[in-house]
Every structure is written in C-alpha cells, then in structure tokens.
Amino acid sequence: MAEIVLDHVVKRYPDGALAVDDLNLEIRDGEFIILVGPSGCGKSTTLNMIAGLEDITQGELRIDGQVVNDKAPKDRDIAMVFQSYALYPHMTVAENMAFPLVLAKVDQKTIDQKVGEAAEMLELTNHLDRKPANLSGGQRQRVAMGRAIVRSPKAFLMDEPLSNLDAKLRVQMRTQVSRIQKALGTTTVYVTHDQTEAMTLGDRVVVMRGGIVQQVGSPTELYEHPTNLFVGGFIGSPSMNFLPATIEGDRLQTGLGELTVPGAVRRAVQESTSKQVLIGLRPEHFEDASLVGDKPGATVTVPVDLVESMGSDVYAYFTVQGEQVTSGDLEDLAKDTGQDMVGEGTTVTARLDAAARVRAGQQAELWVDTSKMHVFDVGSGRNLTAGVGEHADA
Amino acid sequence: MTAVPITPQRRIGWSVANAIVLVYAFVPIIWIISLSLKGDDTLNDGNFLPLNPDTTAYSDIFRNSDFIRALVNSIGICLIATGIALTLATMAAYAIARLEFPGKRAIVATSLLISMFPQIALVTPLFKIETAIGIFDTWPGLILPYITFALPLGIYTLSAFFREIPWELEKAAQMDGATPYQAFRRVIAPLALPGVFTTAILVFIACWNDFLFAISLTSTNSARTVPAAMSYFTGATTFEKPTAAIAAAAVVITIPIVLFVLFFQRRIVAGLTSGAVKG
Numbered sequence: 001m002a003e004i005v006l007d008h009v010v011k012r013y014p015d016g017a018l019a020v021d022d023l024n025l026e027i028r029d030g031e032f033i034i035l036v037g038p039s040g041c042g043k044s045t046t047l048n049m050i051a052g053l054e055d056i057t058q059g060e061l062r063i064d065g066q067v068v069n070d071k072a073p074k075d076r077d078i079a080m081v082f083q084s085y086a087l088y089p090h091m092t093v094a095e096n097m098a099f100p101l102v103l104a105k106v107d108q109k110t111i112d113q114k115v116g117e118a119a120e121m122l123e124l125t126n127h128l129d130r131k132p133a134n135l136s137g138g139q140r141q142r143v144a145m146g147r148a149i150v151r152s153p154k155a156f157l158m159d160e161p162l163s164n165l166d167a168k169l170r171v172q173m174r175t176q177v178s179r180i181q182k183a184l185g186t187t188t189v190y191v192t193h194d195q196t197e198a199m200t201l202g203d204r205v206v207v208m209r210g211g212i213v214q215q216v217g218s219p220t221e222l223y224e225h226p227t228n229l230f231v232g233g234f235i236g237s238p239s240m241n242f243l244p245a246t247i248e249g250d251r252l253q254t255g256l257g258e259l260t261v262p263g264a265v266r267r268a269v270q271e272s273t274s275k276q277v278l279i280g281l282r283p284e285h286f287e288d289a290s291l292v293g294d295k296p297g298a299t300v301t302v303p304v305d306l307v308e309s310m311g312s313d314v315y316a317y318f319t320v321q322g323e324q325v326t327s328g329d330l331e332d333l334a335k336d337t338g339q340d341m342v343g344e345g346t347t348v349t350a351r352l353d354a355a356a357r358v359r360a361g362q363q364a365e366l367w368v369d370t371s372k373m374h375v376f377d378v379g380s381g382r383n384l385t386a387g388v389g390e391h392a393d394a
Numbered sequence: 395m396t397a398v399p400i401t402p403q404r405r406i407g408w409s410v411a412n413a414i415v416l417v418y419a420f421v422p423i424i425w426i427i428s429l430s431l432k433g434d435d436t437l438n439d440g441n442f443l444p445l446n447p448d449t450t451a452y453s454d455i456f457r458n459s460d461f462i463r464a465l466v467n468s469i470g471i472c473l474i475a476t477g478i479a480l481t482l483a484t485m486a487a488y489a490i491a492r493l494e495f496p497g498k499r500a501i502v503a504t505s506l507l508i509s510m511f512p513q514i515a516l517v518t519p520l521f522k523i524e525t526a527i528g529i530f531d532t533w534p535g536l537i538l539p540y541i542t543f544a545l546p547l548g549i550y551t552l553s554a555f556f557r558e559i560p561w562e563l564e565k566a567a568q569m570d571g572a573t574p575y576q577a578f579r580r581v582i583a584p585l586a587l588p589g590v591f592t593t594a595i596l597v598f599i600a601c602w603n604d605f606l607f608a609i610s611l612t613s614t615n616s617a618r619t620v621p622a623a624m625s626y627f628t629g630a631t632t633f634e635k636p637t638a639a640i641a642a643a644a645v646v647i648t649i650p651i652v653l654f655v656l657f658f659q660r661r662i663v664a665g666l667t668s669g670a671v672k673g
C-alpha cells in the first residue's frame with residue numbers, strides 16, 4: 001500500500017535522448033493507474049524510474065512521502081511484472097514465486113503457505129513443480145504475477161504484461177489482473193498499448209506523448225473531454241474523426257456542409273484566434289437521420305463508400321472532400337495507428353444503429369450530434385471546447 | 395514434403411559412414427596404445443596390434459621419478475592456471491557483456507590481439523623476463539603465460555554465454571529484492587554454468603597440451619610438465635629410442651583429459667535459458 005508521487009521528474013539518457021520531460025503525477029494509495037501512449041513516448045522509462053532500474057535525472061520520486069530517488073530497487077519494496085515475464089528458467093514455478101521471500105529470509109513454513117495461496121489465486125497449484133520452459137504463455141504470465149504478489153509489496157508495476165498473449169487469453173487475463181488488484185487493493189501502475197486495457201482496467205489513465213504527459217483523468221473523462229487533438233485521436237476505437245472547418249460567425253463551414261453550432265460550443269469557438277479549426281466527431285455521434293426524430297443537431301448528406309454491419313451496430317465509411325489540414329498531432333496519430341493520411345479528402349467513420357438503412361455507393365442522410373462536437377485549434381492542437389463542461393445540455 | 399523414410403539401405407549407408415569416421419579418428423590412438431604395449435624387439439615387426447602385449451613400458455615410466463614429478467607438475471600447473479583464468483575471465487566477460495564503461499573496446503581489442511600473437515615470437519622475451527625476475531623454471535613461470543593465453547579464449551566464450559542470458563532476469567532479481575551480488579550468484583551464475591564448464595574444458599586442454607612454453611621456460615624437473623618431460627626420456631642405451639616409454643606416457647597423460655572432459659560435459663546442459671522470456 002503506498003502513495004507514489006512523481007514531482008517534476010525528468011529523464012535524460014546518457015546519449016542525450018530526453019525520454020521523460022517534467023512529469024508530475026500523484027498516484028493515490030490503492031489506485032490502478034494506466035500509462036498509455038505511442039511507442040517510444042517514455043512509458044517504460046517512467047515505470048523503470050519508479051522501480052529504481054533507471055535513475056532520475058531531475059525531480060523527485062516520493063513513495064509514502066519519502067524521497068526514494070537514490071534507493072536501490074530492493075529497498076523500495078515494489079514488485080514488477082515484465083513484458084517478457086523474466087522467469088528464472090532454472091527454478092520451478094514454486095521456486096520462482098518463492099524467490100522474493102527467500103531473499104527476504106522468510107521462514108520456510110510461511111513461504112510454503114504464501115506460495116500456496118498465490119498459486120491457488122492464480123490457478124497454478126497443479127504446476128508448482130514444473131519449469132517455466134514447459135508452461136504455456138498464459139501460465140508463464142501467471143507465474144510472473146505470482147512472483148509479484150507473494151510478498152505483498154507496496155506497489156505493482158506492470159509493463160505491458162499481457163502483450164505476448166493471444167487475443168482470447170488476453171481478455172481472460174485482463175479480468176484476472178483486475179480481480180487480483182481489486183482483491184489486494186495494491187497501488188498499481190500499468191503500461192499498455194491496448195485501448196481496451198486502458199479503458200477498462202484503470203481508475204485513471206495517463207496519456208503520454210514524446211515524454212510529455214498530455215492528460216490525466218478517468219477513462220470517461222479522457223473520452224468525453226480530451227484536452228487536445230492528440231488525446232482525442234488516441235483514446236477511442238475506432239478513433240475520432242477530424243475535419244477541417246472555417247468559422248463563419250456562429251457557423252462552421254466544413255466538408256460535411258455548413259454546421260450550426262450550439263451555444264456552448266459557439267462561445268468556445270469565438271475565443272479562437274484563428275478562423276481555421278479542426279472539428280472532432282466520434283463515430284457514435286453520427287446517426288441515420290430517419291431514426292433520430294427532431295433532436296437538436298445538424299443533418300448532412302454524404303456519399304457512403306462502404307458499410308460494415310457488426311450485428312449490433314452498422315459502420316458507414318465516407319470520404320469528405322475539402323482542403324487538407326496538416327498538423328503535427330494528426331501526423332503522430334496516423335503514424336501510431338498505421339493509417340496513411342495521404343489520399344483525396346478525409347475518410348470518416350460513422351457508427352450507426354443496427355436499424356440504419358444506408359447502402360454503399362448511395363447518398364445517405366446522417367444526423368450529427370453537434371452538441372458533442374469538439375473544436376480544436378489547428379496550431380496548438382488545444383481543445384477549445386474542453387472547458388465548456390457538459391455542453392450536451394447547452 | 396514428406397520425411398524420407400529410413401530404409402535398410404540408408405541405415406547401412408550411415409553405419410558405413412560412421413564406421414569410416416570412427417576408424418579415421420581412432421587409428422592413431424589405437425596405434426599409440428599398441429606401441430606402448432610392444433617391447434623394443436617387436437617394435438618394427440609390422441603388426442598393427444602387438445602379438446604378445448607386455449606392460450613393462452608402463453611399469454617403467456611409473457618407476458621413473460622424473461615422469462611422476464612431471465605428472466604432478468602438469469596437473470598442478472594446469473588446474474591452477476585454469477582456475478585463475480576462469481575466475482578472471484568470468485568477471486571480465488560479465489562486465490564486457492553487461493556494462494558500458496570507458497575503455498571497453500580497448501580491452502576487447504587487446505585480448506583479441508594477444509590471442510592472435512604467435513606464441514613462438516614471445517618465447518625469447520618471456521625467457522628474458524622470467525630469468526630477470528626469478529620465476530624461470532618455477533610453477534608461476536608457466537602458470538602466468540598459460541593464464542595470459544587462456545584469458546582471451548575464456549573471455550570470448552564466456553561473454554557469448556552471458557549475452558545469451560536475458561538482461562531482464564537480472565532486473566527481475568533486483569526487483570525481487572536481490573543485491574547485485576545475489577542476482578549474479580543465484581540467477582546469472584547458474585545460467586552461465588554451461589559456458590563456464592565449456593570454457594574450463596577448453597582452457598584446461600590448452601594448458602595440458604602446451605609444449606612450447608613447457609620446454610622453453612623450464613630447465614629442471616621442478617616445473618617441467620609431461621609433454622616436455624617426454625622429450626627427455628632416454629632409452630636403455632644411447633642408441634635406442636625409448637619408443638614404448640614415450641607411447642606409454644602419451645597414453646597416461648590422455649587419461650586425465652578424458653576424465654576432466656567427462657566430468658564437466660555432463661554438466662553442460664543445452665538450452666538452460668529456455669522458458670525465461672516470451673510466450
């Protein structure tokens with residue numbers, strides 16, 4: 001049980017690479033915190049600094065109020081689960097799990113009891129005498145978890161612990177990790193690439209980019225109120241659609257057509273210094289116009305390129321013509337998701353109700369929930385509507 | 395593609411091939427054993443195997459105090475040299491495989507340079523140095539050059555083994571509460587053991603077989619090892635060659651090597667690190 005505070009933490013590697021810049025984060029006791037971000041953004045570096053495996057160039061790391069910058073990993077009482085599991089191949093499952101206790105000079109009876117308890121929790125009781133080489137990926141992952149939990153550390157650090165597992169096992173293990181963390185109530189810092197893990201596991205999510213924290217908040221907060229273009233595009237799958245727009249009085253001229261904006265959004269937009277903005281619309285903020293009735297919003301007519309029916313939802317894809325806007329944030333996002341941004345216009349994804357009657361190759365009337373629309377500054381990527389609060393009721 | 399079935403013809407083919415290789419490898423060994431069992435009179439009788447083997451050559455060499463002394467020298471010098479070289483090489487190889495430190499490339503390059511140096515070129519300077527500092531014809535006088543030439547070999551083999559061991563295991567050990575020494579002792583060293591044993595065998599054989607230094611850096615039997623001592627064997631008369639005695643000595647000094655290799659080889663288990671990382 002511990003509270004971990006990162007206070008203006010900076011990490012610069014000996015070769016000059018700035019991996020983490022001015023990181024401030026307060027992790028509360030018992031909290032499950034997730035670090036996400038594109039590859040190379042400094043997630044593992046942050047975790048290793050908390051663990052003590054990397055030194056901190058500048059700033060302070062406090063665990064339970066005590067500065068631990070110069071403490072060796074073994075004196076921090078933190079357990080870590082590595083992406084590669086890092087099991088000791090010459091020891092059996094039981095010996096692997098017992099290793100931290102043996103080092104702590106715990107007596108054999110207590111060791112047996114604790115290892116037994118952990119094995120039971122992780123369903124490893126039948127495998128205690130086997131070597132890691134003879135275990136499946138999921139079993140190895142559980143041994144790694146077991147080794148972390150036996151000694152009841154102050155905190156768990158997990159660096160993409162599930163990324164080596166296949167999709168089905170990952171779902172299983174995800175619920176198991178969540179259950180264990182809830183049961184033990186141990187402060188946990190969890191690094192992941194996986195949207196679903198980020199949205200479902202954590203109490204709070206930290207989005208990082210290029211060593212800088214973009215936003216910290218609960219999954220819903222990040223989803224509904226991203227502070228900038230990057231967070232908006234990174235969180236959510238399928239991701240937010242971005243369209244260039246021009247402000248004309250209280251209207252926005254977009255590739256979709258002219259959109260009238262509701263009051264709260266309008267106020268935010270009026271603060272914009274530039275007439276050029278980017279609007280962000282999540283796929284579920286579109287709907288087949290014939291199913292909506294007369295809810296406030298805008299109705300646009302678009303040529304549908306492709307329709308995918310998922311049973312519960314229908315995904316409609318269409319291309320919006322119009323001038324391209326280049327933005328560093330968008331390029332970064334595209335790189336991370338592997339989408340290529342070249343090509344005519346912008347492809348928009350809309351998630352419609354299963355009853356929607358849209359056909360590929362035909363024009364469709366779509367309703368847009370403009371009250372949920374985000375407006376971003378092109379230059380800084382800042383979300384102009386972020387401070388507006390719950391603008392759905394505007 | 396289907397696997398080729400093992401037909402009787404193929405089986406016979408392989409057996410013949412194996413037999414040829416075995417014969418090729420074992421003829422010299424059988425020959426020297428055969429020579430050691432022949433008396434001086436039947437030495438040139440043209441038979442590959444002795445007609446009436448006798449073991450006088452063996453009892454002779456074990457009555458020869460020079461040979462006994464040389465055997466003791468050989469065993470002592472080689473074990474000590476192997477032990478010291480292995481300890482130093484393990485530490486050096488670990489540092490080279492794991493740490494970044496200034497001068498690392500220079501050390502690796504120097505050790506490579508030493509192993510490439512023709513040893514014969516060093517005999518005269520070594521002789522001069524050793525007589526000057528008074529370790530000529532002593533155990534340290536041989537142990538020192540043996541260590542020097544065993545180190546590059548050891549460092550190279552061992553650092554390859556250390557590189558095989560996933561770095562993360564050491565980090566994991568640290569997180570589990572181990573001091574750096576405990577991490578090395580309980581996680582890294584057990585995993586590096588096959589490498590240590592392999593290197594031990596290589597280094598020991600290199601010392602055991604050395605003739606050049608043994609003959610040029612000794613002058614009496616106080617440090618002379620068996621390969622050198624054998625060249626000083628004398629026959630019954632000045633005109634007779636002590637062929638049987640030399641053959642018997644050659645057979646005898648093979649035995650410790652065979653034992654040494656058998657002892658360590660059983661500890662070389664391949665794939666010791668499998669299962670450490672990934673799924």
Ligand SMILES: Nc1ncnc2c1ncn2[C@@H]1O[C@H](COP(=O)(O)OP(=O)(O)OP(=O)(O)O)[C@@H](O)[C@H]1O
Pocket residue numbers: 013014015017018019037038039040041042043044045046193
């Ligand atoms: N030992 C090192 N020396 C120098 N630079 C490093 C070192 N380790 C990492 N970096 C750099 O620091 C930055 C952050 O790396 P880090 O491993 O923390 O990324 P990450 O967010 O964990 O990425 P991934 O999702 O790919 O694991 C990267 O730009 C990387 O190149």
Ligand SMILES: [Mg+2]
Pocket residue numbers: 043044045159
């Ligand atoms: Mg990483």
